[in-house]
Amino acid sequence: MLEIKKLSVSFAGRPVLQDLDLTVAAGKVHGIIGLNGAGKSTFFNVLSSVVKPENGEIIFNGKPLKYTDIAYLETTNFFYPNLTGREYLNIFPKTNKDFDLIAFEQILQLQLDLLIETYSTGMKKKLALLAMLQQNKPVFVLDEPFNGLDLESNRTLEMIVELLRQKGKTVLISAHILEPLLHTCNQIHLLQNGRFVQTFGEAEFPFIREKLFAQLNQDLQSQLKKAL
Numbered sequence: 386m387l388e389i390k391k392l393s394v395s396f397a398g399r400p401v402l403q404d405l406d407l408t409v410a411a412g413k414v415h416g417i418i419g420l421n422g423a424g425k426s427t428f429f430n431v432l433s434s435v436v437k438p439e440n441g442e443i444i445f446n447g448k449p450l451k452y453t454d455i456a457y458l459e460t461t462n463f464f465y466p467n468l469t470g471r472e473y474l475n476i477f478p479k480t481n482k483d484f485d486l487i488a489f490e491q492i493l494q495l496q497l498d499l500l501i502e503t504y505s506t507g508m509k510k511k512l513a514l515l516a517m518l519q520q521n522k523p524v525f526v527l528d529e530p531f532n533g534l535d536l537e538s539n540r541t542l543e544m545i546v547e548l549l550r551q552k553g554k555t556v557l558i559s560a561h562i563l564e565p566l567l568h569t570c571n572q573i574h575l576l577q578n579g580r581f582v583q584t585f586g587e588a589e590f591p592f593i594r595e596k597l598f599a600q601l602n603q604d605l606q607s608q609l610k611k612a613l
């Protein structure tokens with residue numbers, strides 16, 4: 386069980402997360418959705434100890450969550466200049482004994498001996514993903530992992546997430562498009578006004594679009610009609 390209790394974060398006095406609570410099952414895949422600026426990355430940054438919250442606690446399987454429990458794929462990764470993909474991977478511990486880099490080089494079509502500065506956005510994303518997968522962690526946090534990936538890599542990532550779940554990992558993923566979340570998640574949680582306001586289980590996935598957009602569609606259509 387991953388329990389997040391009364392989590393609050395502000396930037397320059399402006400609250401972003403406010404007394405946020407979320408309890409989710411370990412060993413499952415959880416989608417996090419919310420509008421731009423809702424606080425998804427901030428929430429992930431707190432889980433990964435990149436941002437310190439003003440208040441709150443995070444308990445994983447009965448103990449405070451440690452940053453070493455988490456493998457974190459950030460929205461935008463930092464890469465040192467003049468490194469090849471392989472040199473970048475060597476920075477990270479290889480604690481996942483099952484991880485087969487040669488197989489992944491082929492699967493993801495990644496040329497690890499080229500300088501990272503020659504990589505496309507999607508190639509950089511794949512490289513950061515490999516750095517994460519080579520580590521044996523109980524919790525995987527993926528912030529917009531599908532951004533920048535081609536259709537085939539999107540499908541590959543969906544399959545990777547499913548395999549992580551089968552290995553008993555707890556996975557949290559954010560995305561701006563629902564489709565990949567519907568394929569990978571056991572639950573989807575909606576972040577709004579600094580809190581989680583709604584959770585959708587798999588049985589509700591076929592209706593999630595209608596539920597999320599019912600009000601928005603009406604408001605937006607009338608606004609757009611006036612504006613265009």
Ligand SMILES: Nc1ncnc2c1ncn2[C@@H]1O[C@H](COP(=O)(O)OP(=O)(O)OP(=O)(O)O)[C@@H](O)[C@H]1O
Binds near residue numbers: 396397419420425
């Ligand atoms: N380091 C920071 N300093 C100041 N404000 C910040 C900082 N990080 C985030 N914010 C603000 O916190 C709010 C939430 O940002 P966050 O990036 O967490 O949202 P998000 O839901 O991930 O957005 P998006 O969907 O656009 O990626 C935004 O208003 C953002 O401007």
